[in-house]
Amino acid sequence: MQFIFFGTIAIIAGLYLISKKLLFYGDGRVVPSRGSGSLLIVIGLLLIAASGIRIVEAGNVGVQKLFGKVNLNKPLNEGIHLINPLTVVVPMSIRTEAYTMSSMQDEGQIRGDDSIKVLTSDGLTVTLDVTVWFKVDPQKAPEIYQKLGEDYIGKIVRPTVRTALRDAGVKHTSSAIYSAEKREVFVADVEAEIKPSFENYGIIQEKTLLRNVTLPDMVATAIEKKLKADQEQQEMDYVLQK
Known part of the structure; x- marks a missing residue:
């Protein structure tokens, strides 16, 4: 100006x-x-x-705004651009971002215990630490900015992931979520819940990582004993077959 x-x-x-x-x-x-x-x-x-010269840094697109009105056409790609001098360019990252909700202090975006408590199909409550990888669809960046502003993570990503975990949790038993072998099925259901909500707002889901599962102490001990017994039985069956 x-x-x-x-x-x-x-x-x-x-x-x-x-x-x-x-x-x-x-x-x-x-x-x-x-x-x-x-x-x-x-x-x-x-x-x-x-x-009128604008520079869009690497890993970003530029959303154009003139007199408060967002230009919903193709955003500016990284590099140098010559545009209307009165246009304001808002940079938006299109890099892969990670959002973590964890019980560990200072590990996630929110200080303190930010883990998710999920009710399972067998009536138990498990505590989950989760990281979600996602990024903004470059072509949808102007629409995201118009509808959600720059805090789309707090408005869409965080609540969508927490809701998806709870909705998927009621379809699985606590032992299935806890088991490393069966956990992938639960994660797939979570991603299936997340995908349509993200796509509706122009956010691309990349991967969901279930980093830690905490069960009530008595239940965890019982499951570990059962898993150990199953493993020992499989080893015994293998020996007998030989």
């Missing part, structure tokens, strides 16, 4: 000098003002043109 202001002043001054035709100096010299006026006009035009 400063370039526009000074450029406009330079053009006005240049036009004024041209209209005066002559310049009078204190020592009595009289010289034509057309050259000085033309130079000021050129400088003014260059300043205004320079104010």
Whole structure:
């Protein structure tokens, strides 16, 4: 905006000098003002043109906004662009981002215990630590900015993931979620719950990581004993078959 202001002043001054035709100096010299006026006009035009240069950094797209109205057409890709000097460009990251909800202090985006408590199909409550990888669809960035602003993570990503975990949890037993072998099925159901909500807002889901599963102590002990017994039985069956 400063370039526009000074450029406009330079053009006005240049036009004024041209209209005066002559310049009078204190020592009595009289010289034509057309050259000085033309130079000021050129400088003014260059300043205004320079104010229209925008640089979009790597890993971002630029959402254009003119007088508060968002341009929903193709956003600016990374690099240098020459646009309307009055246009405001809002950078939005299109890199893969990770959002973590964890019981560990300072591990996730929110300080303190931010783990998710999920009710399972067998009526038990398990506590989950989760990380979700996602990114903004570059072509949908203007729409995301118009509908959600820059805090789309807090408005969409976080609540969608927490809801998906709880909705998927009621379809699985606590032992299935706890078991490393069966956990993938639960994660697949979670991702199936997340995908349509993300896509509706122009967010691309990449991967969901179930980082830790905490069961009530008594249940965890019982499951571990059962898993160990099953493993020992499989080993015994293998020995007998030989």
